[in-house]
Amino acid sequence: MELEALLVDKLEQYFRRCMQSLPSRAQEEDSNRLALVYFCLHGLEAINRLTLTAEEKEKHAKHIYEHMIEDPRGEMVSFRPSQTFALPLESDRSYDLPNLSATFFALCSLLALGSDFSRILDRHKIMRFVKQCQHRQGPSCGAFSPVTGLDGEPFGGEDLRLCYIATSIRKMCKYDSMTEEERKQRDTDIDVDSCIQYVLRSMNDSGGFSSDGWTEPHSGLTFCAIASLKLLGYDFSRNQVRFESTRDWLVHRQVEYPETLYGDCDYEYWDQADEGAFNGRENKFGDTCYSWWCTASLYLLDPVYLDLVDLSKATKYLLSKTQSRLLGGFGKNGDSFPDPLHTFTAIFSLALWKTSSHQSLHFKGETQLQPIDASLVISKRSLLFLTDAVQFDS
Known part of the structure; x- marks a missing residue:
């Protein structure tokens, strides 16, 4: 199958534009500013174009550290999602709320910038907030909930996305490499067993994961569930039969609606242009980001599962249907304006398929794609920096 080119130069330009400014239609995304920084930095890493000077890296890292919050009692450290929410020093800082997801995006971005946050951040104070x-x-x-209230209790809705974020922060704070005795002495670790049980309770009968196990499963939540379990060292063979159903459910998220079957039917969810794409739920259209949520989930369950889906068709969908030839970047579908989230998930999907599958995928620009870590959703280069350079003293 002949595949179109990955427009690496335009992708680089797109991410660099997004790091400087966004169109007016994206102004409501200010509350997700650190997320946008993460998408851009690791997107550039994945195409081997994060060519910032030492001065530029220091400048970007300084901007991220400015989002850091220490609670009034000095017991917890975390990050706010945007400086727009920062309260003046004379205000009651109790309402300057940190955010679990912002803390995750900040740490991931600092890894991409090569900033050793172990020299600046107290990991135990971070984990006290997470706990x-x-x-x-x-x-x-x-x-987990995204924030804590004034009473110190979890505040806000909870779901599997926050479990993933919490377990990722724990990984980046290297709590998984501490001894059990060290964690007990600190009393700042999360309750790993109850987190695992919450995730498992969210598994639907179909094998997918949902908000409570009784509602419709979703491939995004399924990724968060599987990645959380992986980060906590869960042995999937303990529930082999159940996770085989997860595998089957994920495989069937790839859109393959033959025209001979649906072409003459008035079926509202059929679109020939979606061929090869992945959807998030049954009877839904294809969407760029689900290419990542579905195939990364399969890979985390077992790398050989990637070969159960047609990656040539999946690659063709991304490169020919949702990649913007004019602006660079990827949109949700062929009719959508490109955005950082879908551009990031498209590139990470292509990088995973190219570097980790046995299927032959050849297209212009493929050599720029770098290995990525599917659990933390960062580049392998950043993971190596976390492993070798980030060394907490205690």
Whole structure:
């Protein structure tokens, strides 16, 4: 199958534009500023174009550290999602709320910039915040909320996305490499067992994961569930039969609606242009980001599962249908304006397929794609920096 080119030069220009400014239609994304920084930095890493000077890296790292918050008692450290929310020093800082996801995006971005945050951040104070966001009782026991209230209790809705974010922060704070005795002495670790049980309770009968196990499964939540378990060292063979159903459900998320079957039917969810794409739920159209959520989930369950889907068709969909030849970047679908999230997930999908599957994929620009880590969703280069350079003293 002949594949179109990955427009690496335009992708680089697109990410660099997004790091400087965004169109007016994206002004409501200010509350996700650190997320946008993460998409751009690691997107550039994945195409081997993060060619910042030492001065530029220091400048970007300084900007991220400016989002850091230490609670009034000096017991917790975390990050706010945007400086727009920063309260003046004379204000009641109790309402300057840190955010779990912002902390994740900040740490990931600092890794891409080669900033050793172990020299600046107290990992135990970060983990005390993460622990305080975890529900300790009730039907949501083990889950996480995005912030804590003034009473120190988890505040806000909880779901599998926040479990993933919490377990990723734990990984970047290297709590998984501490001894059990060290973690007990600190008393700042999350309750790993209750988190695992919460994730497992969210598995639907179909094998996919949903908000509570009784509602419709979603491939984005399924990735968060599987990656959380992976980061916590869960052995998937303990529930082999159940996770085989997860595998099957994910494989069937690839859109392959033959025209001979649906072409003459008035089926509202059929679109020939979606061929090869992945969807998030049954009877939904294809979407760029689900290429990542589905195939990364398969890879985390077992790398050989990548070969159960047709990656040539998936690659063709991304490169020919959702890649913008004019602006660079990728949109949600062929009719959508490119955005940082879908551009990032498209590139990470292509990088995963090119470097980790046995299927033959050849297209112009492929040699620029770099290996990535599917658990933390960062480049392998950043993972190596975390492993070798980030060394906490205690």
